[in-house]
Amino acid sequence: MLSCVIHAAHDLRVEERKTPQPKTGEVLVRLGAGGICGSDLHYYHDGGVADFRLREPLILGHEVAGEIVAIGPDVTTLKAGDRVAVDPSRYCGVCYQCRRGRANLCSEVRFFGSASRFPHVQGGFAEFFCAAETQCIRLTTDISFPVIACAEPLSVTLHAANQAGKLTGKRVLITGSGPIGLLLAVVARHAGAREIAITDRIQAPLEVALRIGADRAINVAETPGALGEISREIGGFDVALEASGAPPALVDCVESVKPGSRIVQVGMLSNASVPLGRLIARELELVGTFRFYEEFAEAVELLERGRIKVDTLITDQVPLARAKEGFELASDRQRSIKVSLVG
Amino acid sequence: MLSCVIHAAHDLRVEERKTPQPKTGEVLVRLGAGGICGSDLHYYHDGGVADFRLREPLILGHEVAGEIVAIGPDVTTLKAGDRVAVDPSRYCGVCYQCRRGRANLCSEVRFFGSASRFPHVQGGFAEFFCAAETQCIRLTTDISFPVIACAEPLSVTLHAANQAGKLTGKRVLITGSGPIGLLLAVVARHAGAREIAITDRIQAPLEVALRIGADRAINVAETPGALGEISREIGGFDVALEASGAPPALVDCVESVKPGSRIVQVGMLSNASVPLGRLIARELELVGTFRFYEEFAEAVELLERGRIKVDTLITDQVPLARAKEGFELASDRQRSIKVSLVG
Amino acid sequence: MLSCVIHAAHDLRVEERKTPQPKTGEVLVRLGAGGICGSDLHYYHDGGVADFRLREPLILGHEVAGEIVAIGPDVTTLKAGDRVAVDPSRYCGVCYQCRRGRANLCSEVRFFGSASRFPHVQGGFAEFFCAAETQCIRLTTDISFPVIACAEPLSVTLHAANQAGKLTGKRVLITGSGPIGLLLAVVARHAGAREIAITDRIQAPLEVALRIGADRAINVAETPGALGEISREIGGFDVALEASGAPPALVDCVESVKPGSRIVQVGMLSNASVPLGRLIARELELVGTFRFYEEFAEAVELLERGRIKVDTLITDQVPLARAKEGFELASDRQRSIKVSLVG
């Protein structure tokens, strides 16, 4: 079968691999569509993401959906022909975090297309891949695969929003208008935010942001003082979601929220200088957010019921065989938002 | 009257000032005792604390208690002869933060002995000082002035503990064994913590920590691997209180708590490099804590009822006239914990 | 001026009263529109509401909006000609509850058209009424008075939703489809609820509920087993909002939510038998909700920006002079939802 394998930074190959066989409790899925995520791009450009480094070739891909073509032993709720959204996480179910309802922090989780464990857990950018029955949600509508594959990044943003506390009635600042920042705007609007301001350094995604629910879109490169002015005008934001992974944006969040507010660091970054003196004197809460848990089922339902629409964000569909082209396109924020590899 | 005035870094003078007159709603207090705080030492050594810099001579002192000697117009609940603990904060009462129960974040607060506003608000290290009636809590026991003056730093630690959430039943890590770190240990024990570990780089205060309630005292300079071992042994701490103001201690906190835990940054520091990648992947909450509000009345009651004892921590009493000697002593952590200037 | 005065149960009169004069900090408002509330109906039918009994004639009305016709001394932000939404609550600003951000529980609050204090606080169903400057929000659009008068009941439901915790992503049960129940459905949809089921014993408002955002409308009189079936099918509701004030509906809530869930008692009732054994064994939280505070400004903004639409709910407009007719109409749930008295 064709597979999209990262061997090292800049060394992405579409190559033949042996089609896997579903083990007990597993199903074999034919790829319908797979979205290219920012962390896939980090593997492509840097050979790793945050603290996780490539140590062997890795099939990328964790935003995937497709059709079941075979089932392994003991699979009881799914059958060949079912169309499914696939949660890329397989939890242990017994560790401390699993038992207290925070399985996204499971110490033994296996996550598709990730170098966090060794041997690496292979991902879903391949003609076929295996998933546990428990990872699959059977679709009940004819929703398209590229759209339902967005259940994964949508889950990430639903979880980030949960880490932020309640957004209903709040004035929300989102820094960064990549796919995650834009989805955060969609999610904040869905949750009844009172005011949504979003920033970026390029204009194209800011225009999209205004169309999908943001009230204000601020180009911090072109109008550096604008965010501060808006913050003063409204008396400070109630919550901030930092989705750029850029340290200056975190400083913007620290200065633009009301004292006593919460900032969720959604964008990935490693060590960075943080204005802790301001964090203390303004009594802020800076919190991490990592993947998602129950939000995946919620995301699938929101998309299938049409409560949340993401069609605008899927700018490109590229065949799996031309994956490298897809990765280049996804790397250019002027031209694309979400690129979907299709089977 | 004698006053202890900081003019610039290293330029602390005991000099004559005119005794102030209580205005409407104010009382005149004769200093009973005033504790020297870490922020007083920052003014002494650095000419400022965090972002607040000296711009004019400043009478230091905000951990103060004494006896009322005169009352201004419209004071109805206090009279000359009353012994009082003095809250160094005067809140506006009408701003957004005051109206939502977070007056410690009051945008118009006037705080004793602080350069945060200009003209600076003069402090209590003087033979006499004025305070609003609402800042004073009348003492109902014969508790000593040096002990009741500790109501202020105790309030700081009660508030920090509140920022941490619930400590009852929790395994608590405290980094730094200065007066605030030690009081945090006392407070954590009072709140029913399950396990209290405290760190420092010098041994003397760690010995004190074990006497006042810590279960484990770790010298991170002498046994650098010990904290990691203990953390693994107990499965990670549930909460951390960073009280050293040293960036490496914050890294210790990030690594030693369970994923999903809360870290309160109590120690003052400015910009510092923070391992945000770990904060994200472990979904931690890093929160500031600033002064206190209702905790002051609680602290006075805890000390007067003997529920919390701080006598061990008051290592030295120095007459106000020899304040500089007191500041030098307070700067030497091998020799002193809390130094009290007495009237 | 014409005023709508309740003298005793069933004794509602439109009578002449002297036009009041605005005192310091007050404005005189000409009534634009005033919604008839369930509590107004309780005064009309029962001579009181819950524990508050009529002890003197009372001008009813607390859901009011209008135009300023005169200002008293020291009013600085409003002027004659301004159109305003009027918060019926005047808080003391200094009591314990006001200082901790729960002014809706202010021990000294003065609330329009209420017998909770004596002498009673007169309300707004009159050609003119006075309000404090701080009670008025100046309108910035040409929104109609009957619509903006709904800011008050909308505030009640926003506050009830806040008492419920987060509704985003939750399966929500609302019992009772009166104006408050229907507004709760609007608010739950606005807040991103995952599923909204609403009940009643009559069909007319249930049809409206489906049009304004409910997913399921259950006639518990006609299909008594339906709610239980739905609850089992979805694994229990995550939260319940009891808006009928009928004890059997509270039992429905107790049985239909998941163990560990929260039930907000929005509908007014006095002593009632509660299945405490079930509340204990299912570890439920039964919480009260009383009026609102900051939600009023939020409600005005939601209505002015068109984020929440209530036009469907305003079924009738009746001139103030024919107030009694309006009260009769508002008492008939088959014929009306919200009746607005217009100036």
Next chain:
Amino acid sequence: MLSCVIHAAHDLRVEERKTPQPKTGEVLVRLGAGGICGSDLHYYHDGGVADFRLREPLILGHEVAGEIVAIGPDVTTLKAGDRVAVDPSRYCGVCYQCRRGRANLCSEVRFFGSASRFPHVQGGFAEFFCAAETQCIRLTTDISFPVIACAEPLSVTLHAANQAGKLTGKRVLITGSGPIGLLLAVVARHAGAREIAITDRIQAPLEVALRIGADRAINVAETPGALGEISREIGGFDVALEASGAPPALVDCVESVKPGSRIVQVGMLSNASVPLGRLIARELELVGTFRFYEEFAEAVELLERGRIKVDTLITDQVPLARAKEGFELASDRQRSIKVSLVG
């Protein structure tokens, strides 16, 4: 082996039963001590507790500790001779509640000596009983069996305190001075409560309450107005723990806490009239509490480390063979607090 079996109300027999054999993952425990609980007394006097009714003979007992005498297959962490505290709950580990950290609400839990399921789950008042390895905590000290058997009721009160939120710094009202009420006082003191008032209608346990940590003990039968006076004096309690199961005590809680406070219903009762009008107008939270989960391990640790002392509460030790005598003694609150059946 000797077993203490309830056949029907008032029909408690000590009779011979066949000694059970430990199955896979189980151990056989020789009873060291077993405390008689209020729910045991309900079975004894009423033939059931709350909604659970006896349908077959039931070995009572769920507050038990003892020594392992044999182990079944696959037991790896325990061995014969180990002294253990036994958690009476065996959770399913996979249901919704288990996965969100609220295993005490597990829909499939098997609880010692309880008629909640049929066939009933037999309890520990017998010379020998089987328990899952996961239910046992190996003791590391020579703590006595009657004391460590109190880990179970202590867990109940730790969990009730958790349901109350944070007790540190709070003014706490406890209604009812039975064993659970008294343990709540111990737990509230341990958690750093600011003020603890406890009530009862008989004097004997109130005297004990003062010795173990309560600040005020109020005989509501003899001084009916005292609680109201104290509440007014202190401005209302911050939280109430209702431990009597008597409806008038719940009314006391509703009236004695500050508006906006939380009341935990710990005492068992079925349907009862609740002043919902007051609950609404004072915006109270009335919450259930059911058994415990992670608090059991905490309780064992607190007792073994001596952080919490319960010796005072164990008034009587009665041999298992004279169990009926023990039940009679435990039913007389003038003569006993906690009666322990010993092996």
